[in-house]
Structure formats: structure tokens, C-alpha cells
Amino acid sequence: MKPILCLVTPALASANNGNWQTARRWAHFLAEDYRVRLCSAWDGAPADVMLALHARRSAPSIHAFAQACPARPLVVALTGTDLYRDIAVDADAQRSLALAWRLIVLHELAPRDLPAAVRGKAVVCFQSTPARATLPKTDRHLRALMVGHLRDEKWPQTLWAAAARLHDRADILIDHIGAPLDPALGSAAQACAAAHPHYRWLGARPHGETLRRIRQAHVLVHTSRMEGGAHVVLEAVRRGTPVLASRIPGNVGMLGADYGGYFPPGDATALATLLQRARDEPAMLKALAVQCDERAPLFDPATERHTLRETLRQALEARP
Structure with a gap:
């Protein structure tokens, strides 16, 4: 009989965010080897192994499972704010790191950002999505797209300030997909759209529509101040859409140190300049597309599935 895997995620389908996309995909990848129970919190039900997303938000489940089942493997995936904020200041997140048998991180630079004492537990597992051909793109204007719910970590203010600097560039259109998790940021998005008609805030959109818009865009804009490995970045790369991203x-752990589409975090002037270059210099946009194509194999589903299965298999074999 297959072992039981408790897959804990702080975000279920209603959240429609990166954590949910990751959890759903992982449940699918592991269903061949495990009886997967996908839940937002462990309820004490029998499980042979736990895989928990987010060191702080899943901390109650992590701590309870470690106490109740100390001889059963516990794997924790660090998905963003836990890696770049919580583990530095939050005792529950720090305890999750100590209790984990393995730590899954989502980009190649992440292990160096872990405390030295737990760095040896780290396994890099790039997230994935199937490759899809890009859709036809107009040459009448540049279509830029940002995908990210409106919250502080995504730093959407950078995009709005860049849109203001591009007010007179009617040939650069900016679409923005994301729910207003912070109502004040939702109001700011509405104000930007009212003041700068080439910027459109589209609110939350279904995942399928979002993927179609990524394929139609000339560039994806990603302004975050902290990320554990943004799923939307690899979705763009696997669909032939170059990325303009905060450094x-x-x-950098997803796109590579030498990638040509970075701007300093929060630097709206630099982002506006990159958007103008993407419109005015076709060679620049083609060069970014080539660099993204070179990174695309890292985000292949077969690679992610193999890494995930091997990580859990080794944890089970190491069980006392």
C-alpha cells in the first residue's frame, strides 16, 4: 500500500496564488507514489511523511507532526516571505527549520540565504510548467504585463511610478493582474489607471486567462522586493515571453546572474528605461528572449517531479 503523504499548504484553491499552484502541482506529481492528503493544516490524521509549504504559516502543523511522529520524515518548502523575512525574526519559522529533515528551496541562490546550521538540508527544486508557444504579438505597440496580487512584497508602486514616467508613450501599454489584498494598494491602482490611460488594472483573473495574457505580452514585469522563486516568472519563460525583473x-536565482533584464528593486526610472528600450530596440528584446530560452529547461515538469520524488524517497529511507 502506498505511504500517506500529508501535504500542508497555507493557501488553498480560493487563494489562486503561487503557493496554491505549487501545492496542486506537487500533489499531482506525487500521487503515483503516495496517497496524498492536501490540507491547510494537519488534523492529526495518520501520515507517513509530511511536506509543508512555508516555515511560518505552516508552523503549527510542522511542530505538531514533529512532536507526534518524531520518527517520520518532515520536509519543509520555503516559498518566499518565510525565506527572506520570517526565518530571521520569527521563532516559529526558525523552529520549523530545525525540525525539518529536508528543506526544499525554489531557486539556485536560496541555500546561501539559509542559516549555516541548516544549509546542508537544502534541496533546490525549481518549479515548473509545460512549455507553450508564444502567441502572435502586435508591432503597433509594446504590451507589458505584471501579474501579482496587490501586497507590499510585490512592490507594485514601482510599476505605477514607471507608468507615470511613461505617460507620453502611447505605444507602451501596461496591464496589471492581481487581487487587491491590500485595499489601499487597490485604491492606488485605480488612481494610476485614472491618471495614466495606458495602464490598466485588471484585478484578479482566472489562471487560464492569465497564462493567455502572458503569452500575448511582449514582456512580463516583475517588481517584487522579496521572492522565494516566483511561479509567474517561469510561466513567462516557458511561454517565450521575456521578463523585466527586480534584481x-x-x-536572479531563476533567470541567472548575467540576465540582461534586471532593474534595481524599487527603481521606477530604471524600469521605465527598460520598457522604452524593449519598445525601441528590437534587438534588446530578442536578446532577452534568447536568455530566457536558455533557462527554460530548468523549469521542465519532468525535472521538478524527479527532484521532488527523490527528496521524499531519500527522507523515507533515512527514517530510523
Whole structure:
């Protein structure tokens, strides 16, 4: 009989965010080897192994499972704010690191950002999505797209300030997908759209529609101040859409140190300049597309599935 895997995620389908997309995909990948129970919190039901997303938000489940089942493997995936904020200041997140048998991180620079005492537990597992051909793109204007719920970590203010600087560039259109998790940021998005008609805030959109818009865009814009490995970045890369991204570890660890589409975090002027270059210099956009194509194999589903299965298999075999 297959072992039981308790897959804990702080975000279920209603959240429609990166954590949910990851949890759903992992449940699918592991269903061949495990009886997967996908839940937002462990309820004490029997499980042979736990895989928990987010060191702080899943901490109650992590701690309870470690106490109740100390001889059963416990794997924790660090998905963003836990890696770049919580583990530095939050005792529950720190305890999760100590209790974990393995730590899954989502980009190649992440292990160096872990405390030295737990760095040896780290396994890099790039997230994935199937490759899809890009859709036809108009040459009448540049279509830029940002995908990210409106919250502080995504730093959408950078995009709005860049849109203001591009007010007179009617040939650069900016679409923005994301729910207003912070109502004040939702109001700011509405104000930007009212003041700068080339910027459109589209609110939350179904995942399928979002993927279609990524394929139609000339560039994806990613302004985050912290990321554990943004799923939307790899979705763009696997669909032939170049990325303009803040130079933070979570983006550099996915796109590579030499990628040509970075801007300093929060630097709206630099982002506006990159958007103008993307419109005015076709060679620049083609060069970014080539660089993204070179990174695309890292985000292949077969690779992610193999890494995930091997990590859990080794944890089970190491069980006392």
C-alpha cells in the first residue's frame, strides 16, 4: 500500500496564488507514489511523511507532526516571505527549520540565504510548467504585463511610478493582474489607471486567462522586493515571453546572474528605461528572449517531479 503523504499548504484553491499552484502541482506529481492528503493544516490524521509549504504559516502543523511522529520524515518548502523575512525574526519559522529533515528551496541562490546550521538540508527544486508557444504579438505597440496580487512584497508602486514616467508613450501599454489584498494598494491602482490611460488594472483573473495574457505580452514585469522563486516568472519563460525583473535573489536565482533584464528593486526610472528600450530596440528584446530560452529547461515538469520524488524517497529511507 502506498505511504500517506500529508501535504500542508497555507493557501488553498480560493487563494489562486503561487503557493496554491505549487501545492496542486506537487500533489499531482506525487500521487503515483503516495496517497496524498492536501490540507491547510494537519488534523492529526495518520501520515507517513509530511511536506509543508512555508516555515511560518505552516508552523503549527510542522511542530505538531514533529512532536507526534518524531520518527517520520518532515520536509519543509520555503516559498518566499518565510525565506527572506520570517526565518530571521520569527521563532516559529526558525523552529520549523530545525525540525525539518529536508528543506526544499525554489531557486539556485536560496541555500546561501539559509542559516549555516541548516544549509546542508537544502534541496533546490525549481518549479515548473509545460512549455507553450508564444502567441502572435502586435508591432503597433509594446504590451507589458505584471501579474501579482496587490501586497507590499510585490512592490507594485514601482510599476505605477514607471507608468507615470511613461505617460507620453502611447505605444507602451501596461496591464496589471492581481487581487487587491491590500485595499489601499487597490485604491492606488485605480488612481494610476485614472491618471495614466495606458495602464490598466485588471484585478484578479482566472489562471487560464492569465497564462493567455502572458503569452500575448511582449514582456512580463516583475517588481517584487522579496521572492522565494516566483511561479509567474517561469510561466513567462516557458511561454517565450521575456521578463523585466527586480534584481533580488529570488529572481536572479531563476533567470541567472548575467540576465540582461534586471532593474534595481524599487527603481521606477530604471524600469521605465527598460520598457522604452524593449519598445525601441528590437534587438534588446530578442536578446532577452534568447536568455530566457536558455533557462527554460530548468523549469521542465519532468525535472521538478524527479527532484521532488527523490527528496521524499531519500527522507523515507533515512527514517530510523
